[in-house]
Amino acid sequence: MRWQQLFADLQAEFEEAEAAEEWAQLPSRARAETGAVRLAERLAGALGARVSLRCRGAGEVAGRLTGCGPDWLLLEDDAGREVLVSLPALLAVTGLVRTTAAPEPASRVRAVVDLRRALRGLVRDRSAVALVLDDGSALTGTLDRVGADFVELAEHAADEFRRPAAVRRVRAVALGAVTVVRTLAPGAA
Structure with missing residues (x-):
């Protein structure tokens, strides 16, 4: 006992x-x-929420977070334009919610939907864009092609369609210098 x-x-x-x-x-x-936890996972938890991003060269970019990729974020700004943000250009975020997305298992599909693939979608659409570079400068025109580490932009006025007579020059831009890509409607500035 x-x-x-x-x-x-x-x-x-x-x-x-x-x-x-x-x-x-x-x-x-x-x-x-x-x-x-990686920043991309933290941001993915805020899908659908309004966030404000401080980006190198572009300053504050705000809108509703509508998509996340391995190296990019997609916002819809107050004017209804889509804004593609390069994740490496991100300096700070406000507006995060308490939730964090669970880390996704490595997927071949997710890995290939990177910034280059997103930009190739804009090439196919022939959308007029404003590229904001990490030095703060902005270029307007239509994306012609996306290479391994560059993008070619046919520069023309934001209020014109891409026509041979409207193109001032074609410029290759280092992909690492691209911080923000805003879609523009012809006639917009």
Whole structure:
């Protein structure tokens, strides 16, 4: 009888010590989990929310977050224009919600839908765009092609369609210099 009581007391002490140790590890475990969250995952939790992004060269870019890729974000601004933001150009974010998207398993499809693929969609659409570069300058025109590390822009006035007579020059722009791409409607500035 006394042995059973002794073993029960030892078991209770052990369980109490184990619970105290687990309780003490909770903050460090939470910090470790937070430390593994990438900014893209944090932003993906805010899909549908209004966010404000501070971007290198472009300043503040605000709107409703409508899409996220491995190296880009898509916003709809207050004028209803789509704004593609290069994730490496992102400096700070406001408007994040409490949720964070769960990390997605590595997927071949997700990996190939990068900034270059998104820009190729604009090439196919023949959409007029304003490219904002990391030095703060802006170029307007129509994207002609996207290479491995560059994009070619047929520069023309924002209020004109891409016609041979309207194109002032074709400029190759280093993809790493592109921070923000805004779609424009012909006639918009």
